[in-house]
Amino acid sequence: MIQMTMNPKALRVFIIAAEESGDRLGSAIIKGLVDAKPDIAIAGIGGTGMRSAGLKESLFPMTELSLMGIAEIVPKIPHMLKRINQTVEAIETLQPDVVITIDGPEFCFRVQKKLQKLENRPKQVHVVAPSVWAWRPGRAEHIAQFLDAIICLFPFEPPYFEREGMDAFYMGHPFLESLSQMPDKAQSRHALGLSANETAIGVYCGSRTQEVKKHSDIFLQSLKRLEETHPGKSLQLIFPTLPHLVETLKAKAEDFKFKNDPVFVTNQAEKKAIFKGLDMAVAVSGTVGLELALSGVPHIIGYKLNKLSYQIIKRLVRIDHAHLANIMLGNEVVPEYLQDECNSDNLYKGLERLLMQPDVAAKQKEGFERLIHILQTPKAPSQGSAEFILNLAST
Known part of the structure; x- marks a missing residue:
């Protein structure tokens, strides 16, 4: 079991990426959080990018979550359910202040839904908005039932979620920053x-x-x-x-x-x-x-x-x-x-x-x-997203 060793007053964050692109986003977000709060405690699931930014170890290999297409996902459901439960148990044990999931809705949204049942529920944030502007627009209303906030990569996305009562933030694309x-x-x-x-x-x-x-x-x-x-x-x-x-x-x-x-x-x-x-x-x-x-x-x-x-x-x-x-x-x-x-x-x-x-x-x-x-954004994506997450955690 991964642990969080830190100043008891420090902010605790559990962050999950489901594939390489999410790992790159996660590394930028961790960098912004660490720059803003050097004593922050980071745990979660990620790859080499997130580990180099400050994630000490991954709960299990991120590569297990890289699935594509409906037909490809179905055979892996039993194993995914096991990993979902393992992740929720780790979060319940570590009691983070904020849980951040990145893309990979097949896995991440199932984890976020289960967190709703916890007695000491953390703030729940998802990064990479579902493409409700492209298909299944009803998903915006659905995810508003179990998320506190969503961080978007494209400037036209926040209104789709704000109209459902969610906090939504356009961070810009971290690749531009790099x-x-x-x-x-x-x-x-x-x-x-x-x-x-x-x-x-x-x-x-x-x-x-x-x-x-x-x-x-x-x-x-x-x-x-x-x-x-x-x-x-x-x-x-x-x-x-x-x-x-x-x-x-x-x-x-x-x-x-x-x-x-x-x-x-x-x-x-x-x-x-x-x-x-x-x-x-x-x-x-x-x-x-x-x-x-x-x-x-x-x-x-x-x-x-x-x-x-x-x-x-x-x-x-x-x-x-x-x-x-x-x-x-x-x-x-x-x-x-x-x-x-x-x-x-x-x-x-x-x-x-x-x-x-x-x-x-x-x-x-x-x-x-x-x-x-x-x-283009007024602030670097890593800085803007970190400020948004920290403000959410303080409310």
């Missing part, structure tokens, strides 16, 4: 050992095992065709990934025999540092697409779900785009290849346009500049 601390393009390329004539292509196959299985072959097929069609171009593939996925990706990449050996990056700081060194990228739909956009990297996205999950979601979704940049900009700045359109032929064509038509990449970059302006 951009100023990243090496510039020249430094990033030097760290990767890239020469001036090499085209660095980021390959983001996902942070979940199921995602990698569904997307890696399709991505690699399109990239191999790109290499074969343009032998005069020196393509260097960069795979930012997680340690437990490296061997799977290496084995798949070796089958394609690329001219240049692919580079695999697992260190969290190094993965952030390479963004500005990339010339282009192919990525699964998700948080990484927004991060590529904010870094000014031209890219395409592709995504496949289990057929059952896709059919269910297709009937519920009320928006025209999947990429968050496209949603906020109101048009398809970044090409999206979803479900049946996510095939090697389409991805190859999208990548070739980025490689061979400078005006296509330039148009994306213009859109990304507008996106950065939309997402």
Whole structure:
């Protein structure tokens, strides 16, 4: 059992992230809390980012919570129920002042609901608002029944929850905060050992095992065709990934025999540092697409779900785009290849346009500049979110 050893008067926080993107958000929030209150006690569930920011140990490995799609979740329900109960028991024992959950609603909301029954209930905050503006708008009213507050990543989201009586706060996107601390393009390329004539292509196959299985072959097929069609171009593939996925990706990449050996990056700081060194990228739909956009990297996205999950979601979704940049900009700045359109032929064509038509990449970059302006906040996201959480804890 994890423990909180600290000044008895110090604030106690239990924070939960369910996947890598949540771990990155959690690390920014912990940093802000520690900067504001150095004696704060942090416990919870997280990955390397949160541990480096101040989470001493994770209750259990965060990777156990990385599930995708309805059909993929169902077989894991018994184990998830066990982990939910274990988490609630830990919270009841530690008696934190605030419980913060980040994304991963399948797990996190079940924990938050159970906390409502505790005699000494902590303040309950969730980070990353459900996309009620995209589908199932009734969720805003539902979560208002068991959450005290919600922290949003996008400026148009708070009103959806405030009208249900919740405290809602737009923190901004923490990735913008980290951009100023990243090496510039020249430094990033030097760290990767890239020469001036090499085209660095980021390959983001996902942070979940199921995602990698569904997307890696399709991505690699399109990239191999790109290499074969343009032998005069020196393509260097960069795979930012997680340690437990490296061997799977290496084995798949070796089958394609690329001219240049692919580079695999697992260190969290190094993965952030390479963004500005990339010339282009192919990525699964998700948080990484927004991060590529904010870094000014031209890219395409592709995504496949289990057929059952896709059919269910297709009937519920009320928006025209999947990429968050496209949603906020109101048009398809970044090409999206979803479900049946996510095939090697389409991805190859999208990548070739980025490689061979400078005006296509330039148009994306213009859109990304507008996106950065939309997402700006008066305070750094880590500082603003910490102040909001501390104010909530004091009430």
